[in-house]
Amino acid sequence: MKLGHVLILICLIFSLNSFGIEQPAIIKAYCEKLDKSFKKYGWEKSQCEDFNWLHYRNSVLGDPLMWTTFGDVSDEDLPSFKDKDVTIVMCGVHGDEITPIKFCFDLMYYLRDAYSPENKDSKLREEFKNKVVLVSPLVNPDSFFKKRPTRVNARGIDPNRNFPTSDWMLEARKIWLQKFKKEPRRNPGLKPNSEPEVIFQVNLIKRFNPDKIVSVHSPLTVLDYDGPMHPVNGGADGGKAQELLIQMSKDADGYNIKDYPFFPGSLGNWAGQERNIPTYTLELPSSDARKNAEYWSLFKGAMHKVIVHNVRQQDVAKSPVPDEIPSVENSRLKPN
Numbered sequence: 001m002k003l004g005h006v007l008i009l010i011c012l013i014f015s016l017n018s019f020g021i022e023q024p025a026i027i028k029a030y031c032e033k034l035d036k037s038f039k040k041y042g043w044e045k046s047q048c049e050d051f052n053w054l055h056y057r058n059s060v061l062g063d064p065l066m067w068t069t070f071g072d073v074s075d076e077d078l079p080s081f082k083d084k085d086v087t088i089v090m091c092g093v094h095g096d097e098i099t100p101i102k103f104c105f106d107l108m109y110y111l112r113d114a115y116s117p118e119n120k121d122s123k124l125r126e127e128f129k130n131k132v133v134l135v136s137p138l139v140n141p142d143s144f145f146k147k148r149p150t151r152v153n154a155r156g157i158d159p160n161r162n163f164p165t166s167d168w169m170l171e172a173r174k175i176w177l178q179k180f181k182k183e184p185r186r187n188p189g190l191k192p193n194s195e196p197e198v199i200f201q202v203n204l205i206k207r208f209n210p211d212k213i214v215s216v217h218s219p220l221t222v223l224d225y226d227g228p229m230h231p232v233n234g235g236a237d238g239g240k241a242q243e244l245l246i247q248m249s250k251d252a253d254g255y256n257i258k259d260y261p262f263f264p265g266s267l268g269n270w271a272g273q274e275r276n277i278p279t280y281t282l283e284l285p286s287s288d289a290r291k292n293a294e295y296w297s298l299f300k301g302a303m304h305k306v307i308v309h310n311v312r313q314q315d316v317a318k319s320p321v322p323d324e325i326p327s328v329e330n331s332r333l334k335p336n
């Protein structure tokens, strides 16, 4: 090896952190901010810089909207990817719901161990074979990073009322103005899909066409399901998705299942109702940051189950989600 090569190698080694991941400046700054918040809530360091983040788009105030991947997505453009069982987990859509954000990190630590090549648990490895999990632990950073976190984003819009559902134009603003009397916490915006936090979720779902989605909120203490129903319109897939719902509740000490009505512009409506993607909303019992260890231990089994449980029939090919909105997340550009 030539001296020049040795020097390059040494520079490379020293430019990587201890886990071998060199993060762009925007992610580094974000991770520092995140750790300050984690400290404020009495949580251990987030280990944010140790994960591989993908990021194309920023929040209104310029923080990265990002996700990390577990499992092999190198064949995402090939037919073989259709055979993989893909789960998307999202937390922190409402920034004042504190517990879900740490919950997603607890899930990430669990998955990092489960997917590690050093994991010698052959049963676990077998269970996670062909399973892909995408985790976005903080969908709405602007509202979480405020001194007093809010539900709405930096422009005052509720990211769970701004999805481009077919009833949005007719109903979203009408319901907000008449039924909710312009309640600031539920402002759907002036038009659908106008907010970066919503465009981010829409594009992630379109790009990876998941088999199921879990969105974690608090504090309503329920599991809510939107998606194909058995036997009305979902056939066997609807049955499987509902079986999983019941199993998740059983694994979490009989956690309350409640079928909430869906709202114009909500994720459950857009992904579950309109696109038939089984969508599970887990509402943790409180937003009390001291309870996180308790919540993770209560739902660890259910989260494991939702990832390894196949809800779509093997012989039914996944149909791609229609792509009416051009986006960078949908392209194969290198993320920043």
Ligand SMILES: [Zn+2]
Pocket (backbone or CB within 6 Å): 093, 094, 097, 217, 218
């Ligand atoms: Zn919420």
